[in-house]
Amino acid sequence: MNAIIISAFMGVVMMFSSWGTSSIKLQRNIGLLGMLLLIGANIAHLTGVWVIEFDTKGMLVFNRIGLYANTILFVLTFIYMWINGEEIDKVGDHTHTADYYAIFFFILCGVSVLTSFDNLLMLFIGIEILSIPLYILTGADKKNLFSNEASLKYFLMGAFSTGILLLGITFIYGATGSFHLTAPVINPTTNMPVEHFLMSAGLILLFVALNFKVSAAPFHFWTPDVYDGAPTVFTSFMATVVKAAGFIAFIRVFEIQREALGYSWFIILPFVIVSTLLVGNITAVFQRSVKRMLAYSSIAQAGFMLFALYGRSIFNNEAILLYIVAYSLATIGVFAVLVKMKDYSFESFNGLAKKHPALALLTTIFLFSLAGIPLTAGFFAKYFMLNALLTAGAGLWLLIVAIVFAAVSVFYYFRLVQAMYFTSGEPAINEIDKKYEFKLWLIAAILIVLGVFPSLLFNYLYF
């Protein structure tokens, strides 16, 4: 609750801060301070301190995993804002910094609803609070036709999937007479054919709509265009924090409700996982633009994150949290390098290792983590995910498919490494100061520490 209140409040503060001061630097610092306040308030909630205490009547249920996921997402957002501060200022006509930060805070409000809802109404509200500001961020570069196109496409697809989500919720209500997630689900073996049919149809529609939101195939087709067209700094945010929040919501819904689908859950889910891995990885190989390659890679990584839905043990929670951290940090890092490039083709990275050895090394660490090479967090993320999958009793074939596609992903990540180290040329890169490089080193350090001691992240889940 603290997080919801403080993030909405900070959003309003940011909106008015552009009135109070015209100094962009000050606005940026207010945003960072607000982020720290938000993290503090959320940690306070973890220890049982409430800003305003009131009864949510079971609409929101705050459990440890949700609050902890909240903390992780807020810290990721803080890192994102801290690194990309100057780039965020440059989007559009250089005067809307405070508005962008306000939108970030509203998105975080949606994130904190999505990590704590226990009612389908709150799921709907959370998803909308999350998406509506994102449409604005995508179209933030008003004069740029690509940005316009991306935001219109994102908006139409997002609203369409909202319609599907609502029809699913309505069917579930029709079957059970309640919006609560923990309401007794209809057992597929009992003799209530109409209710059972409505419930299954509703859950499948809900599944489709949530797949739209986390961009899993076959509902991924908007993702590459939107990620490509949006301003690069905002793509970085959309592909990490927002997607992670979508997964937390996904898991919260289907942890309990999947009972009603019975065995068919284990047919639908592997189908979606395998097609997501297939589409994401194979298409990423053929991209010529790094930004578009990263968009497809984010689809492929979504396929991996969907494994967390297979079982429902504590291993799944550990795996998804580690995966979110590893994937988000590495993606934020790669995008932070990408925003400094003059164009986004693979060729523009040629010879980067000669000109900026440190930057090339950092990019390599991020790409290693995305590909899942040992000693980076990405390796343990994939390892824990597959471990959770085996614990849940999945077939070995699913594991083999996952490993084969992880190997395919190495191919396209290493194309970039190859361009940086083994191709000579003049990299098309803007000036990078020491401070920026230091921030990137910090991300790389976190990735490597988590790659050696992944349990550092989970300890807080239990104590």
Place this chain on the structure above:
Amino acid sequence: MPIQYYIFLCLTLFSIGVVGVLTRRNAIIVFMCIELMLNAVNLLLVAFSKMYHGAALQVSPASTAGIDAQIFVFFIMVVAAAEVSVGLAIIVMMFRNTHSVDINFLNRLKN
């Protein structure tokens, strides 16, 4: 009237909306079709709400069962209004740059 009639009516409306989204080329009309989908859902929610409320009234006259769906409808209306304000702004922004609201404009990113 049995609830099935409402379900089929709402599904018909919803399908008209889906077909419109998939086939029309004008951004405003696509947008209207999305609104049609949302309103079909609203109608179905109210029908279910009535169904549960009526059944609960037989048991106890002071029952409030089924009220939550009607509250949900208000939330959908409010959120749809918020979505309209952002969506129309996006369409206006596109119109300023291209002087058209045709969705075929959406093909530049595919290279």
